[in-house]
Amino acid sequence: MTTAKSSKVPTSRLARFGSLASLASRVAGGMLAEGARQLAQGQKPALQQVLLTPANAKRVTQQLAHMRGAAMKLGQLLSMDAGDLLPPALSGILAQLRAHGSPMLPAQLAAVLKQEWGADWQRQFSHFSFAPLAAASIGQVHAANHDNGRPLAVKIQYPGISTSIDSDVDNVATLLRISGLLPQGLAIDPLLAEAKQQLHQEADYLQEARYLQRYQQLLAADQRFLLPELYPELSSRHILTMGFVDGVALDELSRQPQTLRDGVMSDLFELLFLEIFSFRLVQTDPNFANYRYNLATNQLVLLDFGACRDYSPTVSDGYRQLFRGLLQQDQSIQLQALQQIGYFGTDIVPAQQQAVLDLVSLAAEPLQQAVYDFAASDLAPRMRDAGLQLSTRLRYWHTPPVDALFLHRKMAGLFLLAKQLQAKVSVRALLEPFL
Numbered sequence: 001m002t003t004a005k006s007s008k009v010p011t012s013r014l015a016r017f018g019s020l021a022s023l024a025s026r027v028a029g030g031m032l033a034e035g036a037r038q039l040a041q042g043q044k045p046a047l048q049q050v051l052l053t054p055a056n057a058k059r060v061t062q063q064l065a066h067m068r069g070a071a072m073k074l075g076q077l078l079s080m081d082a083g084d085l086l087p088p089a090l091s092g093i094l095a096q097l098r099a100h101g102s103p104m105l106p107a108q109l110a111a112v113l114k115q116e117w118g119a120d121w122q123r124q125f126s127h128f129s130f131a132p133l134a135a136a137s138i139g140q141v142h143a144a145n146h147d148n149g150r151p152l153a154v155k156i157q158y159p160g161i162s163t164s165i166d167s168d169v170d171n172v173a174t175l176l177r178i179s180g181l182l183p184q185g186l187a188i189d190p191l192l193a194e195a196k197q198q199l200h201q202e203a204d205y206l207q208e209a210r211y212l213q214r215y216q217q218l219l220a221a222d223q224r225f226l227l228p229e230l231y232p233e234l235s236s237r238h239i240l241t242m243g244f245v246d247g248v249a250l251d252e253l254s255r256q257p258q259t260l261r262d263g264v265m266s267d268l269f270e271l272l273f274l275e276i277f278s279f280r281l282v283q284t285d286p287n288f289a290n291y292r293y294n295l296a297t298n299q300l301v302l303l304d305f306g307a308c309r310d311y312s313p314t315v316s317d318g319y320r321q322l323f324r325g326l327l328q329q330d331q332s333i334q335l336q337a338l339q340q341i342g343y344f345g346t347d348i349v350p351a352q353q354q355a356v357l358d359l360v361s362l363a364a365e366p367l368q369q370a371v372y373d374f375a376a377s378d379l380a381p382r383m384r385d386a387g388l389q390l391s392t393r394l395r396y397w398h399t400p401p402v403d404a405l406f407l408h409r410k411m412a413g414l415f416l417l418a419k420q421l422q423a424k425v426s427v428r429a430l431l432e433p434f435l
Contacts, residue, residue: 103135104158112159116239123147124234128154134289138202138306143244146231151244153228155205162203162238169196194402202306205240211281211305212242218279219302224267226299247292247301253421264293265374265423267300268414270430276319276407277434280311284406286413288420307406315341315403324435326364327428331357342401359386366415366427374415375422 104112109130113121122128125144132140139157146152173192201207212230219225229243253261268291275282283290285307292301318340325333334357338344344353365379366372400408418425 103132103140106130108159109156112156112238116236117234125152136289138199139238144241152231152234153242153244154234155240155242157203157205157238162200165199165203166196169199190402191405194405198307198406204237205235205306206237208240208304208306208308209235211283211308214281214308215283215302215305218274218281224300225271226294226297226301228301228303245292245294245301245303246296247294250288250291250293250417251420253293258422258424261421261423262425264300265414265418265421265425266430268417269425269427271300272410272414273431273434276311277316280313280316282309282311282407282410283307284309284410286410286416288413288417309403309406311403311407319407320435322360323364323367323431326361326367327432327435329361331361334360341404343404355386359383362386363411366425367431368428370428371424371426373424374418375424377419380415380419 103109117124124147126147126149127145129143132142133153134141138161139155142154142156144152144154169192209230209232212227216227216230219227226245226247228245231241231243234241250264253264272282283302283305285304287304290302290304292303293299294301318337321340322334322337325331325337335353338356338360343356348356362379363383365377366374
């Protein structure tokens with residue numbers, strides 16, 4: 001159950017813009033105070049030093065978390081997708097948003113339930129808990145019991161979120177741009193457009209319900225995975241009602257035997273390869289909270305399907321060719337595959353292209369060993385250093401195609417989870433049957 005303090009979600013566009021304007025003024029005030037302090041000490045203040053003070057970092061994090069929705073989600077996306085290109089302090093601010101969310105006030109929640117289900121909505125339940133189990137960027141989850149006694153998980157969207165997506169994304173992007181914190185050459189417009197599209201999709205709970213049903217069909221014969229039952233009669237565009245599925249958070253598995261942790265990560269990597277090559281449908285959100293583990297049935301619980309993405313045969317086959325080239329350590333095959341995926345811009349120079357190939361080869365390190373020990377790996381900082389060198393020394397700010405960008409987020413999330421669980425996985429053996 002979440003212990004975050006409740007607060008009212010600002011619903012109107014004017015109120016949400018006012019929240020960002022208030023944030024900008026308070027950050028500016030903090031900048032002036034820090035600049036004056038440094039001048040008094042005989043120091044020449046630098047922009048990033050006066051902007052990214054601990055107090056300002058707290059202001060940004062709290063305000064975006066208070067707004068929820070696109071404001072919070074864009075911070076999450078930037079922290080995942082451009083984290084290596086941003087100043088460390090800003091990356092730290094945005095990364096906190098991946099775990100922070102405050103629930104709406106009970107009165108606001110009651111108004112949402114009445115609007116969606118009618119004045120007598122409680123007749124459909126033998127119990128409904130107003131204390132949320134979890135709160136995130138788009139909505140919060142509540143435990144309930146159907147009038148037939150079955151336990152339910154009810155996902156309720158924050159009011160006004162779906163109608164504020166475009167303006168929120170534009171306003172937060174403007175705030176980041178005028179702050180001078182984003183690199184001059186970093187083209188974030190494709191990312192912003194994709195953020196809007198993804199957020200509109202995630203805010204449509206009927207779309208998420210359809211993705212849940214597709215995964216239920218695709219994994220019906222695979223007993224390793226457990227998915228919640230959908231209750232369509234209690235679902236709408238802003239409420240998603242599912243059967244409650246018991247399980248522990250995956251990070252709690254760190255106390256379980258090595259074989260169990262290895263098995264969980266092996267199943268997740270194999271599921272990713274199924275998604276890319278067989279389903280051509282990928283759940284792209286790497287948040288650990290989207291998975292749980294049922295210790296009684298030894299099944300992986302898959303919970304969230306809002307960030308699903310369909311992949312074309314061209315992109316799917318491009319990744320198949322890319323992995324083949326990586327296993328064979330043949331950069332000519334890798335280059336052709338990356339071009340098929342749409343990775344390179346027309347303005348790339350040979351040195352930049354080679355650096356990208358080297359970065360991709362580095363990322364494939366888990367494929368080059370029979371069993372990869374994620375606990376002992378220092379691949380993440382080496383990838384960060386290589387990415388920084390590509391963007392700074394070679395001045396390559398090219399944003400990857402959005403299909404690749406979201407898929408790489410999922411891969412990076414699995415890597416981080418495997419490291420947290422100290423898993424040892426034969427990634428190559430899991431991949432080879434799909435090639």
